[in-house]
Amino acid sequence: MITEAVQERETYLNASYGLKSWLLTKDHKRIGLLYLGTITFFFFLGGIFATLIRLELLTPKGDLVSADIYNKLFTLHGVIMIFFFLIPSIPATLGNFFLPMMIGAKDLAFPRINLLSWYLLVIGGCFGIYAMLAGGVDTGWTFYVPYSSTYSNTYVVATGLGIFIAGFSSILTGLNFIVTVHRMRAPGMTWFRMPLFVWANYATALIQVLGTPVLAITLVLLICERSLHIGIFDPARGGDPILFQHLFWFYSHPAVYIMVLPGLGVVSELVSTFSKKPIFGYKFVAFSSVAIAVLGFLVWGHHMFVSGQSVYAGLAFSFLSYFVAIPSAIKVFNWTATLHKGSISYATPMLYAFGFIGLFTIGGLTGLFLACLGVDIHVHDTYFVVAHFHYIMVGGALMAYLGGLHYWWPKMTGRMYPEGFAKLSALTIYLGFNLTFFPQFILGYLGMPRRYWTYPDEFQVLHVMSTAGASVLAVGYVMPLIYFIWSLRYGEIAGPNPWGATGLEWKTASPPPAHNFDETPVVTTEAYDYAALEAANVG
Amino acid sequence: MLASHTETLALREQFETPAQQKEASSLGMWIFLVTEVMFFSGMFLAYTVYRAAFSQVFSVASNTLNVVIGAVNTSVLICSSFTMVLAVHAAQIGSRKLLILFLILTMLLGGVFLGVKAYEWNQKFEEHHVPGPTFHLDGTTQQGQAQLFFSLYFAMTGVHALHMVVGVGILLTLLIQAFAGRYTAEYNTPIDIAGLYWHFVDIVWIFLFPLLYLIGRHHH
């Protein structure tokens, strides 16, 4: 009978039917799902490239694919994972779906622009896929000149255009979020009552808006240089290749915070909900997101310590890099403190949160090694760097994304995922992950350079371990794909608030009605007020 | 009848009040303009770096540009900003006629600017000042560095002109809607916002003019 009730109630899913109702939707929730489908596709595409990379590196010789193919594999892997998966991941799916709900709004400020953002990502993706099918691109995701402008004979222009277009998608999402947070909050939803996920996405949006345009113009200049030979970065005409690196990293360092900040926001939600406690030091955690966003713009030169940049600039960038570490440290410590005397549940999302905190800590702390001038001259462009960023991006951001997806799945679909299966997959991913990437730290310090198709024999054992781990990891990632789809039909029906969480999104039905709330909510309590929630349930 | 129609058009469902909507729109536009600033910033950086390194050659190259044409074109653009602000004013006081008039004037002035720009570009082709194998600039042996100046010249004025073209397109849309009586003293946000964009493009030129045409008239 419950089932029937659910089926009859109008939700955003059954408010209208047909392909057109999805492709022309202005509902942020549906757009969130469109994004979800898109980035899942790109994740597995990027994952297939990763699988091939790992298989090639199983042996020291280049025996699976040719050198050129290998170079295309890691380039496409990096480009797809970064620009078409991780950057849109949390903001465009979970953020899109939940940010308006969490502040009690009916939608984002500009729903049509929101839909446009999705189309831009898809169009950008099509350019990327065209480049891939036409013959690939082999510059590395960093597109350093003069290799990319003059020497590579692959599809640099198409890829560059794809990223350029996807960049506008990112800019528009950020713009939409900023305006929404400023202008669309429900009555009573003051800044310091906002859930930390909203703060994190707001900070992310600042970076998207301020940083992405610089990437856009950099790509435009690169494309002009490559196709019209205008010489902007050409040393033969007095141009400076390091100028390109400055422009690229001015965006791409802050971009790493586009990738991780929303994850930090998700973890704040999870830690609070599954320990039934408000986040310890709420204001510190909230401001630390903004601090990371701002300080993140002052450190880009730490990617260029040995590039021929002036040593004094290197000094300044190293110094400032350490400032970003502090707000990150603040978050980790406050989450840990939140657990103290909590009521800690081991539900799958919380397992992901635990995994995140540990792996982000390792990834972040190894970032301090890289920011250290004396050590970076040795480990720059080795597998140490590869391990560092996979720890943060896969161990951190991706774990947070999966945690968030499990957490909000019942809200999005009205169904629970199978808990046991989910726990197994979380564990598999955790173990597989460490087996894949921990050996890479050792490899890196030994001196194994990145982007190497072949390598000296003595590195093989560690590479074999890494490849073994990657197979475990692949299994771990395929499991959620299966059970999430399964749950759409067979999952247990979820109530409006299966976790006992406090956010406004849990105060409406699962799945929510098209307009989110039957009436505009009025907020009277702080975020994460579990006592008030209990009182309301009792009363 | 018409009024109530525009009323419903005016307030989109995600907003509670028209004021909220108007504020959201102009905030959105300002943020968009910030992204535009950052977009141009990459070229300004490249310009600064290379001008500092090759100031002598840049000065020789800059001297080949026609200051009079540049100054006149700057004035044309300023006039267009003036007519644009008058268009916004006309919309605010609800004068459809004036609105249409000033929109048309603004577009015309924009068109004049683009026309002059096209003429200048064409000159560059004739004078072999376009980077590439046929490039040649008299008065310096540093042909490579001179090409950098013209690369930046084309990139900066080109991206700027592209923005102008987009601006004219936007104004055209507004004009059609203004003919249809869409804008009233109560609802004219799109005019306002388009105005912001147009003025921004003007400001970019206000910087491009001295950087490309004026600085380095005197070099030792």
Place this chain on the structure above:
Amino acid sequence: MGTELPLFPVEASTVAPQVDHLFFFLLAVAAFFTAAIFVTIFYFAIRYRRRSESEMPVPVHGVMALEITWSVIPFGLTMVMFAWGASVFFRASRPPDGAQQIYVVGKRWMWKLQHMEGQREINELHIPVGRPVKLTMTSEDVIHSFFVPAFRTKADVLPGRYTTTWFQPTKVGKYHLFCAQYCGTKHSAMIGWIYVMEPQDYQTWLSGGATGSLASTGEKLFQDLACSNCHHLNDQGRCPNLRNVFGSNVLLSDGRTIKADEGYIRESILNPSAKIVAGYQPIMPTFQGLVTEEGVLQLIEYIKSLTPKPVPAAPGTTTAVSPRKISKQ
């Protein structure tokens, strides 16, 4: 098929132990915080696990003292990391005076190295143990990076510019040389070996093969390219005397003074009109395309040899503008 499992790279230069000490310090800090966080989380997770759904923990909103503590302590530690890292970095950036000079040209996909004594090597570098070696490097095409893990040193090699790195080997042996900056198809094949030899073995190695010192090759090139037609080694003629130019401060026709280092000489040859020496006409033709990067390096070595040692002035001291230039005014 590799079966060994190395865990730590050999230390074979004077900088290597410095980098490693720093690394161990960082490792200790990282291990401490990682352990602290893991242990605390595990402990809390078990101790405060949810026993019933109706539990209601007491909300705690934060403690200022704690926030300050855990901001200030990590900050202090990071400042140690910064300062220590910067000092190692500076030591690794400045070659000691009197270091043996080697010239490196990177090219897709090989390393071309030249000794002062004239030996030229490809993808191999033979050096004596215990003596500092300074590399002046450039690239003929894209960016490469000269990386010797055993020496803990790395520097990008750029087209159109010189960059520098140095090391002082401490252990005899054979060490990997890698290209660490992605440079296209055979990036992973742009590798080689550094042979660190006992000084006497090195002398023996040196005595074989070379056709004359680098400076003398440069001198020959100087004749072949007809540089000598204009540049006489005296103050006659319409061209500057190249004696004592290297390391001096040159007065330019636009009023600037510039230090004549490798980069300046390179530019003088490939793009002579970019900087004109005061008192001369810009009549020197460009040699762009007529001489390879290696040739340029040979010429530089020759011009350097025209300046008696020890001239490269100690950093910080200002060399007076060479009187030769002023007399020419």
Place this chain on the structure above:
Amino acid sequence: MHEHIDSIKTYAVVFVALLFLTWTTTFVATIDLGPFNVVVALAIAVVKMMLVVLFFMHLRHSTILMKVVIGGGLMWLGILLLFSLADFGTRGWLPVPGK
């Protein structure tokens, strides 16, 4: 929100000022001021920008938030220029090629 309507007279004054400044900057460029030509030209451009932003774009009637947005944008432009130029400006300080 209260909408503020400026008078046409204000706009006209600003318009004339802008034209005048355009003429000034062009004229000053013909006088040799040494390094100050650059300073003057940019200073005039900044003044013109301020006029457009404050009057034509009505920033003076806008909320603090809008001013913060614009200020922030300009600051970020400054960050890009300043930090990049910190590299180009200090090259060669250490007398080692490429450092």
